[in-house]
Amino acid sequence: MEITRKNFKESLEVIETAINECSFLAFDGEFTGLNHAGMSHAAIFDTPEERYYKVVQGASDFLLNQFGFCTFSYDGTTKTYTAKPFNFYVFPRPFSRAAPDVRFTCQSSSLDFLMSQGFDFNKWISEGVSYLRPVDEASLKDQIIKKHEVLSSPAFISPSGGSQPPGINKSPVEIPPEQKDFVDDICKRVEKFLESGEHESYSLPPCNGFQRKLTYQSLEAKFGSDIHLQGKTNDKKERYIVVTKIKDSDDVKRIEENKQAQDLAEVDDAVGFTKVIKMISQSGKLIVGHNMLLDVAHTIHQFLYPLPQDYEEFKSMCHCVFPRMIDTKLMSNTQPFKDRVENSGLSYLHTLTQMPPFVKPEVVLPEEWDNKYKTEMLHEAGYDAYITGQCFIALSNYLGQCQSPPTERIPPGSPLLQPFLNKIFMMRSLDIPYMDLCAPDLNPARDHVFHITFPKEWKNSDISQLFAQFGNVHIGWIDDVSAYVALNSKSVANYVLKTLCKKGSVYRIRSYNDHKNPKYDEGTI
Amino acid sequence: MEITRKNFKESLEVIETAINECSFLAFDGEFTGLNHAGMSHAAIFDTPEERYYKVVQGASDFLLNQFGFCTFSYDGTTKTYTAKPFNFYVFPRPFSRAAPDVRFTCQSSSLDFLMSQGFDFNKWISEGVSYLRPVDEASLKDQIIKKHEVLSSPAFISPSGGSQPPGINKSPVEIPPEQKDFVDDICKRVEKFLESGEHESYSLPPCNGFQRKLTYQSLEAKFGSDIHLQGKTNDKKERYIVVTKIKDSDDVKRIEENKQAQDLAEVDDAVGFTKVIKMISQSGKLIVGHNMLLDVAHTIHQFLYPLPQDYEEFKSMCHCVFPRMIDTKLMSNTQPFKDRVENSGLSYLHTLTQMPPFVKPEVVLPEEWDNKYKTEMLHEAGYDAYITGQCFIALSNYLGQCQSPPTERIPPGSPLLQPFLNKIFMMRSLDIPYMDLCAPDLNPARDHVFHITFPKEWKNSDISQLFAQFGNVHIGWIDDVSAYVALNSKSVANYVLKTLCKKGSVYRIRSYNDHKNPKYDEGTI
């Protein structure tokens, strides 16, 4: 089901029901970009902490622009899962002048890629669901309440303090000859409106800033406290003025109170998609993702709380927001799956887990659901969530098949899944497969890893050649003049520095540990 | 005429003719954003240099995403201008893996605004014309030539060095049982292709990275030097392999040469919109803009040369790229127009200059031109350029009306326009109306201007009140705790510091000059 701001409100109940009744849910996000120029977001010897800092960088600059999730409910009688996929376009629409006007970065290759996968950028901008972090919601509501406290004092009924930019002289301006007709017309319209007595308020046609200034000034002078004026913006972003009749001072109060209620409701609407994330968080349901680090980090940062600088704080924040998570990319890179899954890309994994030795799970969409997922829609967040969930079911059940006696179905709460719980896959890492949200991270020995700097002209082959006598190596580029090099055979690690450290060589080589603790290094030289 | 990458190449001739035959051209740009959070891009007491630094900031982060220009040719017989408006979507499409993958900033209010004005973001991303700065073009071509020098050595015919990420072990991998069918199928296809002798080359179906690795490895082992393999990317961003028959070593050379020619042509295509800017620049025609500082700066920075840090260098760069420019916003804010144009917004100015005392210029679109500009399309760059040119004609001719005897038409080269030539309007500035590209900028005395810092709670009214005894003031906010304050009556300037500088006050006040030269200030205390 595709959710935009057009059907968001009316869909909230369906969404809530789906979340509350499901066995687990899978999710996925799309982004306006992934990494900054010259900076890889994942290197093979990142520590979890280093990896996290790269993620924070990305999360504060790039935007999550599509969020998909899919709930899965199991029916024991038919042995079938019912899937309810939702796909949300999300856009930080500045709904009022006080609302945050978000700046974010785009990576042209990412936009190009999304476009080629059917992402609708017009829909995103014009119909994307808005969102507000709780702290922004609170401060906006606070501002509105404060503003109305000031406005409802009688001195402020005149709007001259409101919509004009500061630094402009506020004494009445003379009406230039060519504006006389305009002003006369406005005055006649308002006169007619006041006489007719039909409606409470009347919207003047949109006009430019100078004409609005003339309008405020002339109507105030002519009708004084008989009317109340309020600037508004229409769909085409044109400003216009609404005139309201005033009978007594209670009228003014009522208008201001209405305006305040409207303003608060507007903020409530703007909270939008944040409500859905809160529902998911509060449900405590198992959340499944595929290579989910970026998705989790962006989701928390964009919709709930800015990511903390401290990595350990991030881990506990994550665990607090989503208390149960499993990453199918981690599963498929772990035994007993690792040997059977030579490529853990989502689309490949999905195809693979529908064939023996896996058992294709029975998953149906409800009848009232749209049929678009009958065909492949890779990289649409809702579709990716839908197939991630299917992979999870197949992988889980395979763990059951391996039991003796075999079990047909492994539910999301099964102890067999415990080893994967709350561990987030660390892409490209060579020796630290995951971040562990509930325990200290792994800290593997890196005695066979070396840090090397070299001339810009060097390529993989130059490095391999330098290390040739020590057998095969893994090379992890840091930038174009430095890299980590890991030996395949750890036993020869002791000889590397003795052999390769030579005065006057164009490269410089150090052990991984010396590189990470340069002080120790400097001390012993 | 709307230009996208679909009709760009075929339109180049029409564009070139229009530029070369015109009397002058008007232009306009649209942007993904204007200013950074908390930073105004224009303050009333900016010096031209300070203003320029703000512009550089914006130009390096935000993107010009639509460029419009409109040529105007005068026909003396019919006394009519023929207008040829062009509207370009421009997008930095990463056309190859080596091409720049541009990161840029968006401001959500700007996207929202453009969307409401009919900007088509899908068209922008999927059909926008690409561009390359000359320096990027040169380095890409250089890379291609160097790469082919290496590749055409026989050791590199095998593709194993090419498309694989560094750091991955390159010894042959064992074919997993479930991939046997795939590999067999590929081998059979290639066998059949080689037997048939019908075509020179054959494209294998797209597959995943692991399968491509298997394909390279198996085909190489089986067919050796009978075939040549090359990785390609299709429209859906899927990678696939093209197999080409090899009869002798000349074939290999020919294939590599073809590939090099293709790669170079690809870069040529990617230069795209930069070609148009070069044409405009080299034409030496008068360029008209409305409030054109951002347009000029972004155009130079994005399509030609990164903006220099030095402001004087910028001025000469500008003048060199566009040797003749006029800003209609500067015209309308200068006498004899200033008194007649109470609002110099483009749309307002356009309406105004079509009515007496101005004479609406006779402007026609060529018959073959599309008719979409019959209705207003404000904020489409091509349309804005079209009406900017109309304003320019009307304003110019008005200068002729004011002559004695009156002249009906003032051509773009008239000495009457000399006072406006190569001066760019400085928006919001109170006392420096323009940047002068060909002369030192104005340096008005600011003895009546003061810099004040104050508590965050202060508003316009607090400042006005503080200065009340000195008459009306202009307030130019810098941020929420500081502002410039300018007296309307300069004669009382001497008394301000004497009266307002008080020990223990919550504000701090200094003269503008002391604020700008704090060392001098510190020295005298």
Ligand SMILES: Nc1nc2c(ncn2[C@@H]2O[C@H](COP(=O)(O)OP(=O)(O)O)[C@@H](O)[C@H]2O)c(=O)[nH]1
């Ligand atoms: N000098 C040199 N630098 C390289 C080479 N391969 C990769 N690099 C550098 O290492 C960085 C990371 O490369 P890679 O491991 O492929 O990560 P990715 O760019 O995120 O895919 C690149 O951006 C280059 O700066 C090479 O062959 N020679």
Ligand SMILES: Nc1nc2c(ncn2[C@@H]2O[C@H](COP(=O)(O)OP(=O)(O)O)[C@@H](O)[C@H]2O)c(=O)[nH]1
């Ligand atoms: N404390 C305070 N700050 C203001 C007030 N008006 C403007 N400012 C600050 O001055 C900055 C620039 O305002 P303005 O001159 O309207 O420029 P603009 O934001 O580019 O339209 C704003 O972002 C505010 O931080 C005010 O009434 N009180």
